[in-house]
Amino acid sequence: MSQFDFLQPKSRQIEIEQFDDRILTYVLEREQSFLTCISCGGCTATCSAGNLTSFNVRKIGLSLRRGNINDLSDEVQKCMFCGKCTLVCPRDINIRNVVLLIKKGIAQLETEKTL
Amino acid sequence: MLEKNYNNRLQFMIDKKHIAIIGGGIAGQEAASVLTGLGYKVTILEKNERMGGMLNKWSKLFPDFSSSQLVLDAVKVATDKNLNVICNADIFSVQKENGRFKLSDNSSLDVYADAVIMSTGYNLFDATLKEEYGYGVFENVITSADFEKVHKSGEKLTTADGKAPRRVAFIHCVGSRDAKTGNTYCSKVCCITGVKQAIEVTQMWPECEVFNFYMDLRLYGSKYDALYLEAQKHHKIQFIRGRLSEVSERQGKELQLKAEDTLQGRPLRMKTDIVVLLIGMEACKQNEDLCRDNALELDENRFFKSKNIYNHRNSSTQSGVFLAGSCICPMSVNESLESARSAAMLVDKSLKVQER
Numbered sequence: 001m002s003q004f005d006f007l008q009p010k011s012r013q014i015e016i017e018q019f020d021d022r023i024l025t026y027v028l029e030r031e032q033s034f035l036t037c038i039s040c041g042g043c044t045a046t047c048s049a050g051n052l053t054s055f056n057v058r059k060i061g062l063s064l065r066r067g068n069i070n071d072l073s074d075e076v077q078k079c080m081f082c083g084k085c086t087l088v089c090p091r092d093i094n095i096r097n098v099v100l101l102i103k104k105g106i107a108q109l110e111t112e113k114t115l
Numbered sequence: 116m117l118e119k120n121y122n123n124r125l126q127f128m129i130d131k132k133h134i135a136i137i138g139g140g141i142a143g144q145e146a147a148s149v150l151t152g153l154g155y156k157v158t159i160l161e162k163n164e165r166m167g168g169m170l171n172k173w174s175k176l177f178p179d180f181s182s183s184q185l186v187l188d189a190v191k192v193a194t195d196k197n198l199n200v201i202c203n204a205d206i207f208s209v210q211k212e213n214g215r216f217k218l219s220d221n222s223s224l225d226v227y228a229d230a231v232i233m234s235t236g237y238n239l240f241d242a243t244l245k246e247e248y249g250y251g252v253f254e255n256v257i258t259s260a261d262f263e264k265v266h267k268s269g270e271k272l273t274t275a276d277g278k279a280p281r282r283v284a285f286i287h288c289v290g291s292r293d294a295k296t297g298n299t300y301c302s303k304v305c306c307i308t309g310v311k312q313a314i315e316v317t318q319m320w321p322e323c324e325v326f327n328f329y330m331d332l333r334l335y336g337s338k339y340d341a342l343y344l345e346a347q348k349h350h351k352i353q354f355i356r357g358r359l360s361e362v363s364e365r366q367g368k369e370l371q372l373k374a375e376d377t378l379q380g381r382p383l384r385m386k387t388d389i390v391v392l393l394i395g396m397e398a399c400k401q402n403e404d405l406c407r408d409n410a411l412e413l414d415e416n417r418f419f420k421s422k423n424i425y426n427h428r429n430s431s432t433q434s435g436v437f438l439a440g441s442c443i444c445p446m447s448v449n450e451s452l453e454s455a456r457s458a459a460m461l462v463d464k465s466l467k468v469q470e471r
Contacts (some may be wrong), residue, residue: 004436030332038330038331039377040330040357040358040373040377041356041357041358041374041375041376041377042357042358042359042360043360044372044375044380044382045357045358045360045361045373045374045375045382045383046360046373047382050382051382056375056380058375058377058380059380071302087390087402088247088295088358088360089294089295090288090292090293090294090295090330090358091294092294092295105147
């Protein structure tokens with residue numbers, strides 16, 4: 001039957017109960033300004049890394065808020081920490097620090113072997 | 116009309132109640148009409164040479180493209196024996212003196228009044244402060260106010276070297292909802308102004324492609340959404356959800372924009388001939404002076420603070436001083452006129468209570 005897995009596709013629905021908010025909590029405790037993001041995309045537009053790779057700094061924030069932390073660990077590696085995102089943010093969010101905190105949060109969970 | 120040098124010290128009759136209105140824009144004039152109609156003596160103090168305020172700069176109004184001149188003509192206060200209009204009077208002080216208000220400008224003009232209406236209006240955001248958008252540096256970057264000037268002159272919008280634009284981009288939220296400029300509030304009329312002007316560009320140049328870059332489209336007013344629909348349906352205006360990060364100039368003064376198309380989730384680069392910045396409304400700088408000698412206060416956005424924003428929107432924190440129009444918060448033309456009429460009624464009510 002294993003060949004016929006495609007007949008039982010996984011649900012594409014977002015399961016709110018399964019959100020993993022551990023990294024979000026870690027970030028918000030240290031960088032409260034992140035709360036006010038409105039997903040305008042100014043950060044992605046100016047992003048040095050995003051112009052060359054598929055890196056999208058706005059989506060990093062979105063994944064973080066939605067608790068999709070599995071997507072995060074590979075993505076944040078692409079950030080070059082130039083800080084231009086922070087300069088253009090109309091909500092005055094320290095985005096550079098948010099990305100840094102995501103990295104730290106992931107590292108912490110990994111050492112605790114809980115990720 | 117009284118000239119300023121006609122009499123350096125104006126002392127008005129006090130047998131009838133006298134109301135001073137600071138600001139001769141549409142709100143100030145509308146309030147004056149209501150009050151003179153009720154029999155009060157009214158003095159309008161306008162800091163510029165002519166009445167009409169900021170609406171003088173606008174060509175057509177949203178949402179139905181009627182001429183701003185129609186509104187200006189309609190609010191023009193009729194000559195009335197109870198009305199004084201003093202232009203070039205830049206009032207910097209309002210003081211309570213023996214139960215009345217003394218208003219002074221910097222050329223020894225003093226006006227005494229039983230009640231005061233503030234209708235000082237707004238200032239336009241200075242787009243040069245948003246340096247990354249290049250206003251004042253790149254000739255083909257203009258503001259919504261510049262566009263109105265072109266429209267009003269009857270000319271068509273062209274690039275700096277006089278060519279027909281093949282593409283025009285409108286940028287929403289310039290100087291509004293932007294912590295970097297210190298204005299975190301929404302100016303609320305720029306979205307619909309952007310839709311209106313985008314349509315006007317396609318009316319001038321049917322072949323021209325028009326793009327509007329927005330964060331959120333806030334078409335809050337009656338019939339505003341119908342205009343948005345019209346822009347999409349009949350004028351093929353494209354709306355892209357993404358905030359502009361910067362504008363740069365290329366050879367031939369062509370502009371390049373950088374934004375994210377957030378709905379596609381990818382960075383976007385676009386060449387365009389003209390960029391129009393939809394600049395927001397700011398409180399008048401003089402408001403700070405006007406608060407100095409009394410109990411008037413400003414709110415967190417530097418507009419005049421109302422006693423409360425529900426039941427007492429037109430009452431300031433100083434009793435006897437009332438607020439009308441966009442000195443309270445950003446307002447459209449019709450909101451401003453409504454606000455002025457309710458301020459006038461409130462003045463009437465408060466003076467009658469005093470009399471009893």
